[in-house]
Amino acid sequence: MIIKFSEYDISCSWDPEDEYEKFIRRMNPPRVVIDNEASKTATVIRVDSANKHGILLEVVQVLTDMNLIVTKAYISSDGGWFMDVFNVTDRDGNKIFDEVVLDYIKKSLGADSSFVPPPRRSVGVEPSKDHTSIELTGTDRPGLLSEISAVLTDLKCNVVNAEIWTHNTRAAAVMHVTDEATGSAILDPERLSKIKKLLCNVLKGNNKTRGAKTVVALGVTHTERRLHQMMFADRDYERCDDDTLDEKHRPNVTMVNWYDKDYSIVTIRCKDRPKLLYDTVCTLTDMQYVVFHANIDAEGPEAYQEYYIRHVDGSPVNSEGEKERMIQCLEAAIERRVSDGLKLELCTSDRVGLLSDVTRIFRENSLSVTRAEVTTRAGKAINTFYVRDAAGNPVDARIIDSIRQEIGQTVLQVKGSSEYCKSAPQESPTRFLFGGLFKSRSLCNFGLVKPYS
Known part of the structure; x- marks a missing residue:
């Protein structure tokens, strides 16, 4: 195996500061204690x-990636030692008793853990062995995901994993694609250059005021953290003059300085949801703030977070401009992941062009995708879409029924809306127009695809 470093890769150089951190870590390995007796409701x-x-952030990221819900947390990191207590449950609100899961938590956070490597200092072209990672940012508009998917299909690329966020007229995506012929990463530099150029043209559209960016990513930064970084760099936190979002629907973010201790105290109150803690800690970390103390309470419908922070240089927030920018950035970090729209889940056999075909049907029915997650597991595509109409309003139930008839009732499920949870009408074979776009033309061939529970 040949390992090739780009001119931007600094991993081949010796860093004495990094070696010192490793030495301290070996001398003082993390200690993890899991207790199911201390709380009646949480582990x-x-x-x-x-x-x-x-x-x-590294600790919170491990817990978040395991789909654990943090109901309470107490953080203290004054001096050279980090001490943290998390009360967690599973997605159903239950304690964690599975020994396999508990052992994995200990290994992931304990002495043998490596946590997540820091992000690279630059972005360049270096595809992995299994897939090519493409990062996209640009102006959001109805049909954008359909256009991007169509270009990739025309270029003989298969989207195996992807996550797409939209916020405040901006869109960002991290997409893992493979070569249609080989099923592995795309290596040809000329082909990569063509992919980048064509996707950038799609992202630019007719917008001349805000830029678009397409890169083939270098490094292994966590996908959701990368999306936060990309949208932050794209300044999605800047509110438009005509932004009419009701103030009561915005997160309540405040900040004051505690001058006696040189801390800035950030307080967040908003509706609770999974990964809220990750989103706020990620933003503070990437904005170069250090959390010295924190108190997290998310046991009710509203989450409360309080952070005592300083800039990495040791100073609190020093100006009104910096304060306003931090508040805007935290609001944006919370809003980016808010599931704006009707949730649709698609499960079927994966194939090249599947995402393009599905999103084309959405576009033809005037639906706009506000957020999407695309995954492939053992040859099955499991995709989640949040959709609204082209004007940003809730989708007409008749349009959803028509789309499900076209794609297949068992293939496309509506989730989280009582309006659509009633028993669906029986499908007519003549209405199942989407069947020919899959590997087979009959619903009976989808026997391995079970409706979501």
Whole structure:
């Protein structure tokens, strides 16, 4: 195997500061204690470790990736030591008793863990062995995902995984694609250049005021963190003059300075949801703020978060401009993941062009995708879409019924809306127009695809 470093890759150089951190970590490995007796409603996880910038995000990221819900947390990292207590449950609100899961938590957070490597200092072209990672940012508009998917299909690329966010007229996506012929990463530099050029043209559209960007990503930064970084760099936190979003629907973010201790105290109150803690900690970390103390309470419908922070240089927030920018950035981080729209889940056999065909049908029915997650597991495509109409309003139930008839009732499911949870009408074979776009033309061939529970 040949390992090739780009001119931007700094991993081949020796960093004495990094070696010192490794030495401290070996001398003071993280200690993880899991307690199912201390709380009646949650599993309590205690983490003690040598302190470093970003360690809180690393711990929260591990818990979030395991689909654990943090109901309470207490954080303290003054001095050279990091001490944290999390009360967690599973998605159903239950304690964690599965020994396999508990052992995985200990390994992921304990002495043998490596956590997540820091993001690269630059973005370049270096596809992985299994897939090519493409990052996209640009102005959001109805049909954008359909156009991007169509271009990739025409270029003989298969989308195996993707996550797409939209917020405040901006869109960002991280897409993992493979070559249609080989099923692996795309290696040809000329072909990569063509992909980047054509996708950038799609993203630009007719918008001349805001830029668009397409890159083939270098490094292994966590996908959701990368999306936060991309939208932050794209300044999606800047409100438009005609932004009419009701103030009561915005997160309540405030900040004051505690001058006696040189802390800035950030308080967040908003509707609770999964991954809220991750989104706020991710933003504070990437804005180069250090969390010294924090108190998190999300046991009710409203989440409360309180952070005592300083800039990495040791100073609190020093100006009204910096304060306003931080508040805007935290509001944006919370809003990006808000599921705006009707949730649709598609499950069927994967194939090249599947995403293009599905999103084309959405576009032809005047639906706009506000957020999407595309995954492929063992040859099955499991895709989640949040959709609204082209004007940003809730979707007409008749349009959804028509689309489900076209794609297949068992293939496309409506989730999280009582309006659509009633028994669906029986499908007519003549209405199942989408069947020929899959590997087979008959619903009976989808026997392996079960409706979501």
